[in-house]
Amino acid sequence: MKAPSPPIRVPTEAELEQSTPSELLLLSATLGRTDLAVSALRAGAAVDDVVPSSSSHARTALHAALSGGHVDVARALLAAGASLTKHDAGGETPIAVAAEDEAVQTALSAHVCQRAAAGDSHAIAEAIAAGMDVGKTDGSPAVNTPLHWAAAFGQVSAVRVLLQAGVDVDAANAKGDTPLRDAAAAGHVAVVRELMSAGADPSFKNKKGSSPIDIATSDELLGALHRSHQGEREVAEHAVGSVEGEDGPETPYFVPGERTRGGARLAGAKAEERPAWGEMLWPRPQRFVEAAPKGFFTMPPVVTVSAENECMQVARMLVTWMRNEKLGDDYTVKLVGGGHGGLGEALEFSASVFLRVDARGVEGAEQAYNLTVRDFGIDVVGVDLPGLFYGASTLFNVFRLRKEKSKDQSAPLAIPTCRISDWPSIRRRALHMDISSYMLPKRETLDALAKFLAREMKMNQLQLNMGPNFVRMSDLSGRDAMRHEDILTFQNVCHQHFIELVPVVSLGDQTEQRRESGDGNTNGNGDHHSRSSQRKKRVADEMIYDEFVTLFDSPQVNLGELSEKRTSDSSDFERLRAATRGLRSRGKQTFQIYGSQIPETLADSPVVSSVLAEIPTRCITILETTLADEDRYKENCLRMSQYGLPFYTCSSSYLNESLAGCTSKALDSSWIAVETAIEQGAVGVMMKNSSSATHSAPLVFLYQALIPFAGAAWNAKQEVGRVSSGPDDVLSHLYDMYIFGDPTEKGILGNIALSLGDLHLVAGDSTGKALSSLLTNRRGNSISAIEEMTYLGLRKALKRAERIENALSSYVGNAERTDVLEMRVAAILMGVSARLGASLFSVSSANSMDFANSFRESPLRISALPDGRRSDLCNSLLHGIELFRDAWMQRYNEVGFTATVELLTGEALTQLADGMPYQRYLEERKAHGWGPGRE
Structure with missing residues (x-):
């Protein structure tokens, strides 16, 4: 036992007047003055400041309170968020210097119990890390442990952390009740399952002879108490219910659940436990x-x-x-x-x-x-x-x-103390937005995107790949090209929201490259031009430099791809150095380059120093994630770190080739990028929204990918979207809250977004490209995409798409109409793809097992479909394109729509309309840029 603390004294006037708030807080804790400690906190004292002391080495107020045995002050500091793992100048934690008397130890145990009841798993983990025994009781006559508190209040995450710390799962309190009995009495099924999986005894009787099984009030509780962890999971999935269709039972929607990272588990739209309001803060606070x-x-x-x-x-x-x-x-x-x-x-x-x-x-x-x-x-x-x-x-x-969670909307708004x-886990958090493929957003769309990135997602860099639009849009249509004042105004919006706006230009189009090479007849890539073409190209390049890049006041420029080759040669690096010299003369200091082959070159080169000498200074390499070979990707990032080369890790939004996106791949990619950035010390993390078909994907699905990416980039400890996310629907609720602004609809739009994002998996398309390719394929008349799928999968995908479209067409919630319309367009067009694929299967003489071989021997053609089916498909596709235009006009400038809609009016629609009444209609609409038809 430590000696008792000296008697409480009153601080002098000089001490009060000359102390900063943090010094006053330490003095109050040392003297045991709870009233002064509260005043110091109100005056702005940082509860975890390490402050020098005249009587001891520098320490926090909690160190002083616990070492002095001042229990009331310690409780106030812990309630204010004081850390149990903060070290003083001697390297000790508050737990290590705490007085051994019973009152102090009881106060610490009570603090852990309170955090367990609140579900604060991070605070419990901190107590464990500080060396506390989290199996001790709360000091009350009930003799409850933190596990009793967590179980009684239904806090699954807290229960999980405590069990991982090795606490006694069958600890009995004063009544002989175990945590399992408390959870069963309160009806917390999820907690019961967690405790059962840890080996809790459902037949353990308390002092009155009652066991958890005796008090189970529902079949679900009894099922959880009687089954193993695997068995109870099967019961839970079965209890979700299913919808019987012509192709067998099917669950309505996807929600994230127990899965390999990125894969989705079938589950119902209802979660067992809705997250508390604090769990919905996003990105989740540290x-x-x-x-x-x-x-x-x-x-x-x-x-x-x-x-x-x-x-x-x-x-x-x-x-x-x-x-x-x-x-x-x-x-x-x-x-x-x-x-x-x-x-x-x-x-x-x-x-x-x-x-x-x-x-x-x-x-x-x-x-x-x-x-x-x-x-x-x-x-x-x-x-x-x-x-x-x-x-x-x-x-x-x-x-x-708090407004949305309030049961009584007429009551005053109350915020819990x-x-x-x-703080962010990664300092630079960027989105690379490709708007170069005719997808030129309206200023209102860009403004909304910047505000969404900053306020909702806490991202601080936006990279715009728009050089070709800026230079060439006026050649296509002078109506909607982005002007200088548009860029300057948008840049101001970004500044107001603490976003750095970075231009992206193509390294292959550099004027400096041509000047350095001295070749007047090539563009640096070996392509010969006439003098007029060369002059026009030089003018375009100079516009990119002088009228585009210099408009951005960011000192950074993204130079795009270094090379598509696996290894870089001296000419690649020479082009890079020439470009950086030209841009430095225009005030740019830092350069980014997509150079995934650079670490490969370092690995293969016998003289690494020669490769390092080729790379310009202040050049940051962007390394895109490789889902097919995650280990190799991490090795490449490690190699960059070992050689001291700065780099970004980069994930993909996985909108390519898919009108609805690929949720599973986006989650995979996000976590690989974030985890690797943390492990290898990357200077930033980026999500890339760029591909050949990006402009055919609804913007709402870019937002869908941003939710888990931004959350992970800000707080890498949160687990939404990871393997361990559990069978809850937190992600769908986050979509409703932050994308659709409609948290009262119980996850309906979020579930639909998740389901559409992985609809290709239902069809048997593991690549995420084949389903949409049924409409956008241009490789002759054959529809090779269905080789990747099955007839049964296509029928299931069709039914799901139809149900989603029906739900969206009748939706009356508060979500922005454009978002709902974009999802409805995706549902219609993906449904047409599935129906087209199933129709081609149905006219084939081969069964689905040997269809791929049969297809290669005798390719199918859309013209083989019956006229009635072609007419029906054509009608549905035209309806989807009309809605696609409506959604496009709400988000983007009209100039890019004609080029974009060619993806949907190509081979499939042309063949469906061939010889049908739609053919002339289609030709007229194309002639008018898909504008109003002739009367």
């Missing part, structure tokens, strides 16, 4: 601690937002968001002026929400923030302005979530 005991900040009728002068830009945005969201008819949101010194302090304590920047008071490096909700107001503190912006965006989403400490 630390989220609710106050204990829980209090609330109740929104007053007049909500005042204030900030220090330099933070008013962020405060204005927050006020605008709150006003636009319409938190309720009874609320008025006002912005009051900022200030410093006494005025700033007065505003801080009188405002409902106060925003400030303080590099000393925030855990984490750049872009970090603390968000503290107290019963008298809310503070947002950023380590810098971007961090403050991200804190304000989190607060806005807290408001929005809590503290969020947050």
Whole structure:
């Protein structure tokens, strides 16, 4: 036992006046003054600051409180989010220096129990890492362990962390009840399954002779208590229910579940447990601690937002968001002026929400923030302005979530007292957006994209691949080409939301390359031109340099692909050096290049130094993920790290060749990129939205891929979309919340998006390309794509697409109409693809088992289909294209639609309409750029 702490003394006036908030907090903890500690926290003290002390080495307030035995102060600090793993100047954690007396140890155990009841698995993991025994009881007469608390409150994640720590799964409390009995009594089926899988005894009797089986009140509970983990999973999947169709039973929608990474498990649209409102914050905060005991900040009728002068830009945005969201008819949101010194302090304590920047008071490096909700107001503190912006965006989403979760919409909006400490796992988080293939978004679309990336997804870089559009659009149509002022205005929107806008240009089109080579008859790639063509090309190149690249004030430029060859030769690097020299003269300092072959070249070269000397300085290599060979991809990233070459890891949105995207592949790609970036110290992580058919994919499916990618890039600890995500529908709810703005619809649109994103898997198409290729294939008259699929799979895909289309056509929720329309278009066109494939199967004399061989011997043609079936397919496809045009016109400029729609009016539609009444109609619509037909 340690010696008792000295008696509590009153601090001197000098100590109070001369102390900073953090110094005052340490002094309060040392003296055991809970009242002063609370005042210091309200004044902005950082709860985990390591502060020098006159009586000891530098330490946090929690170190001082625990070592001195000041239990009440320790409880207040823990409720404010104090870390149990923070080291003092001597390298000790608060647990290591804690007094051994019973009151201190009971307070620590009670803290773990409270966190278990709240489902705060991160706080429990932190306590374990700090060396705490998380199997100890709470010190109450009930003698409950943290596992009892987690089980009784249905907190699956907390139960899982405690079990992994090795706590006794059958620990009995004062009544002889085990955690399994508490979970069964409360009806928490998911917790019962977790405990059973860890070996809990369902026949364990308490002091009254009652076992968990005796109190089971439902067949589902009894099933979980009687079966093994594998058996109970089968029961749960069977209990979901199915829809009987002509091709057998089928579950309506996909939701993410227990699977290999990226694969989807069939499950119902309902989850066993909807996530708590805090779990819906996205990207998920690094630390989220609710106050204990829980209090609330109740929104007053007049909500005042204030900030220090330099933070008013962020405060204005927050006020605008709150006003636009319409938190309720009874609320008025006002912005009051900022200030410093006494005025700033007065505003801080009188405002409902106060925003400030303080590099000393925030855990984490750049872009970090603390968000503290107290019963008298809310503070947002950023380590810098971007961090403050991200804190304000989190607060806005807290408001929005609490509003949507409120059972009584007429009641005042109440925010639980809590503290969020947050920072990004990866500093640079980028989206490469390809709008060069005629897909030129309207300014409103680009503005909405930038705001979505920044406020909802906390991404801070947008790369625009649009050089050909900027240069050549006026040649195609002067109506809608992007102008200089459009780029400058959009760049300003990005700046306001702390997004760096980076131009992407093609390395093969560099004027500097041609000047360096001295060859007047080639374009640097060996293609010969006439003098007029060469002059026109030079003018285009100069426009890219002087009128496009220089419009962007970012010091970075993405130079595109280095080479399509597996290895790079000296000419590749010479082109790269020539391009960087030309761009440096225009103020650009850093250059990015897609050069997946660079680490291969380093591995194959006998003289590595010669390869390193060829690469220009300040050149960042972008390495795209390789799903087919993940180990090799990680080896290449490791090689870049070992040689000190900066690089981005890059995932794909997997929109290529698919009108609906490929959700499974997007999840795979995202996690490979993020995990590798963390492991190998990449300078950033990027998602690439670029392919030959990107412009035929609805924008809503780009957003779908961004949700898991951005969440992982900000907080690599969160598990949504990973192998261990479990059988819940969190991802579908996130889509509803952040894409569709409709969290009250119980995941219906999110489930539909997931289902459409993996519809190809139902059809038996493992590549994700074959199903859509039935409509876009141009390799002669044969439809080779169906070699990848089965008749039964195509029939199932057709039925699913039809049900989705029916659901979307009657949808009356609050989602933006364009999003719903885009998904409806995808459902219709994917359904036509499935129907076309099934029709070709049906007219084949071969069965599905040997169809591929039969197909190669005697290729099928669409013309072999009966006239009635061709007419039906043609009608459906034309209807889908009409809706596709409607959705296009809401998102993009009209100039690119004609080129895009050629994908859907190519071989398949031409053959379907051949000799039918639709042929002339189709020709007329094409002649008018798919505009209004002749009357």
